[in-house]
Amino acid sequence: YGQTTRLYTEEDPLIILTSDTLKQTLHNSSTAWLVQFYSSWCGHCIQYSPTWKALAGDVRDWIQAIRIGVLDCAHEKNFDICKEFSIHFYPTFRYFKAHGTTFDVGKTYKGADRELQTVRQLMVNFLQNHTRQDRPAPCPPLEPSGTEDILSLMGWKSEHYTAVIIEDGDSYVGREVILDLMPFERVAVKRALTSEKRLLEKLGITVAPAAYLFHPNGTHSIMDVQKRLRFFFSSFLKLLPGVHRKPVTSVHQPALSANKSQGIGEMWKEFDRSKVYMVDLESGLHYLLRVELATHKTLEGEELKTFKDFVTVVAKLFPGRQSVVKLLETLLEWLVSLPLDKIPYDAILDLANNKMRISGLYLSQRVQWVGCQGSSTALRGYPCSLWTLFHVLTVQAASRPDALANTALEEDPLAVLQTMRRYIGTFFGCSECGRHFEAMAQESMSQVKSLEKAVLWLWRKHNQVNTRLAGSMSEDPMFPKTQWPTPDLCPACHEEQEGLHVWNEGMVLTFLKQHYGTANISPKYTS
Numbered sequence: 453y454g455q456t457t458r459l460y461t462e463e464d465p466l467i468i469l470t471s472d473t474l475k476q477t478l479h480n481s482s483t484a485w486l487v488q489f490y491s492s493w494c495g496h497c498i499q500y501s502p503t504w505k506a507l508a509g510d511v512r513d514w515i516q517a518i519r520i521g522v523l524d525c526a527h528e529k530n531f532d533i534c535k536e537f538s539i540h541f542y543p544t545f546r547y548f549k550a551h552g553t554t555f556d557v558g559k560t561y562k563g564a565d566r567e568l569q570t571v572r573q574l575m576v577n578f579l580q581n582h583t584r585q586d587r588p589a590p591c592p593p594l595e596p597s598g599t600e601d602i603l604s605l606m607g608w609k610s611e612h613y614t615a616v617i618i619e620d621g622d623s624y625v626g627r628e629v630i631l632d633l634m635p636f637e638r639v640a641v642k643r644a645l646t647s648e649k650r651l652l653e654k655l656g657i658t659v660a661p662a663a664y665l666f667h668p669n670g671t672h673s674i675m676d677v678q679k680r681l682r683f684f685f686s687s688f689l690k691l692l693p694g695v696h697r698k699p700v701t702s703v704h705q706p707a708l709s710a711n712k713s714q715g716i717g718e719m720w721k722e723f724d725r726s727k728v729y730m731v732d733l734e735s736g737l738h739y740l741l742r743v744e745l746a747t748h749k750t751l752e753g754e755e756l757k758t759f760k761d762f763v764t765v766v767a768k769l770f771p772g773r774q775s776v777v778k779l780l781e782t783l784l785e786w787l788v789s790l791p792l793d794k795i796p797y798d799a800i801l802d803l804a805n806n807k808m809r810i811s812g813l814y815l816s817q818r819v820q821w822v823g824c825q826g827s828s829t830a831l832r833g834y835p836c837s838l839w840t841l842f843h844v845l846t847v848q849a850a851s852r853p854d855a856l857a858n859t860a861l862e863e864d865p866l867a868v869l870q871t872m873r874r875y876i877g878t879f880f881g882c883s884e885c886g887r888h889f890e891a892m893a894q895e896s897m898s899q900v901k902s903l904e905k906a907v908l909w910l911w912r913k914h915n916q917v918n919t920r921l922a923g924s925m926s927e928d929p930m931f932p933k934t935q936w937p938t939p940d941l942c943p944a945c946h947e948e949q950e951g952l953h954v955w956n957e958g959m960v961l962t963f964l965k966q967h968y969g970t971a972n973i974s975p976k977y978t979s
């Protein structure tokens with residue numbers, strides 16, 4: 453039962469069940485379950501696994517109500533349990549209600565249509581089939597509200613926003629948005645039907661689906677989204693000021709105490725999420741050169757080569773202020789001219805800190821975050837600036853293909869990505885992050901054949917990391933991890949095909965080139 457036959461891994465956003473865990477997981481579970489019993493040798497199951505993974509990712513925010521699992525009946529260890537559950541065909545989909553008993557073997561879905569959208573809608577129906585008593589506790593009501601119910605919200609102040617999705621009776625958008633917002637606080641979502649004519653008239657709604665928003669301060673209006681699709685509604689609501697993911701309950705949760713928090717009081721710097729800030733990039737470089745690398749006493753061999761390539765890439769591509777670019781170029785000249793195969797890091801620090809300052813070349817003296825500031829000092833900051841830096845560098849490489857001419861990295865579409873990969877693997881303080889990044893690089897980086905594809909590869913992988921980290925402890929509640937760019941930043945990047953959100957990659961590339969391009973880097977707050 454080797455690596456190669458495993459269709460699902462711990463990295464997937466679903467639960468891998470076995471004979472040891474199936475019954476105890478289902479018994480009196482606080483959530484409902486949808487489990488796929490599959491066989492790792494069945495061709496169908498292999499072909500179907502990407503859909504199942506996509507489904508699990510798509511309904512990731514629903515896990516307090518319904519969870520997705522898999523169990524491999526081809527694994528010897530699971531033979532008996534599959535027999536006990538009478539699994540005769542693969543794949544078999546079974547639904548299990550919340551709070552089930554040990555004897556519950558679930559309800560089989562017999563339909564032939566296994567499209568993602570169909571299965572997702574079945575999950576919604578299944579949740580709705582729970583009684584008021586056995587419904588998973590965090591799951592809000594999915595039934596439509598009546599006209600009076602909604603109109604009674606008018607003019608009242610509240611602790612939270614209330615969004616109402618108005619839709620036809622057979623539409624699933626409202627219920628999906630309700631479930632998408634389940635892990636978020638300070639927002640409630642309801643649905644109402646277009647058959648409620650008086651409601652539509654009162655709210656001035658003429659097309660469906662539509663969304664109407666009641667603000668905490670008592671005002672209300674039609675929700676202004678570019679496309680009336682599930683992803684646009686959900687994303688709009690998740691990004692409302694004050695709305696954030698409920699904190700993960702854990703003793704290790706960094707305290708958001710007022711004195712440590714940058715988010716409260718005068719320290720907070722206003723910024724625009726549609727811009728990139730030069731101070732974040734410079735602070736990132738400052739931290740990287742003066743703190744992260746400085747933990748290495750000497751650089752030699754592969755480490756030295758990685759460092760030289762890194763300095764080459766930034767010296768040639770960093771779209772920074774003249775004094776900073778000159779500093780990087782001087783550092784590069786010095787590194788290239790040194791005949792040594794081993795350099796004490798102190799010498800580099802001395803050069804950056806003292807010698808260069810005398811000639812007026814300097815990096816910012818202190819670290820300050822703007823676009824990368826977090827609601828507590830433990831969140832965002834440096835890793836955010838590093839992502840930003842590498843996105844900027846891939847975009848620069850694509851718009852100035854000759855920039856690396858006459859260097860060792862000339863004409864290599866992978867120059868920036870490989871340098872990033874080696875930097876992250878060798879020096880980045882978070883070794884777990886490095887391990888994950890390396891696994892992603894091994895899987896697909898070699899398929900990147902052009903500078904533009906490199907821009908898109910990094911974007912795609914960053915989103916993969918965002919998916920993995922959503923709801924984790926490194927997520928800043930004020931900056932929830934989402935698929936980026938969000939619809940408010942780039943409406944044209946988002947489309948829907950057969951009920952599944954899809955990216956328009958051509959538009960994404962155009963957007964990335966604009967967003968991370970020189971003209972969009974703001975000098976605000978640089979001293």
Ligand code: FAD
Pocket residue numbers: 824831832833835836837838839840843876882884885886888889910911912913914915916917918921924926927928931935936937
């Ligand atoms: P970040 O994810 O740091 O993003 C910074 C900014 O980039 C965002 O504010 C947004 O404007 C923009 N952005 C977001 N998504 C994209 C995208 N797809 N394409 C382009 N721009 C985008 N943390 C862990 O806990 N575990 C890990 O395994 C892990 N791996 C990491 C691997 C690497 C290579 C790096 C650099 C960081 C890693 N981190 C990991 C840290 C984590 O990814 C975040 O950087 C950190 O949690 C701070 O998050 P943030 O909210 O500032 O957003």
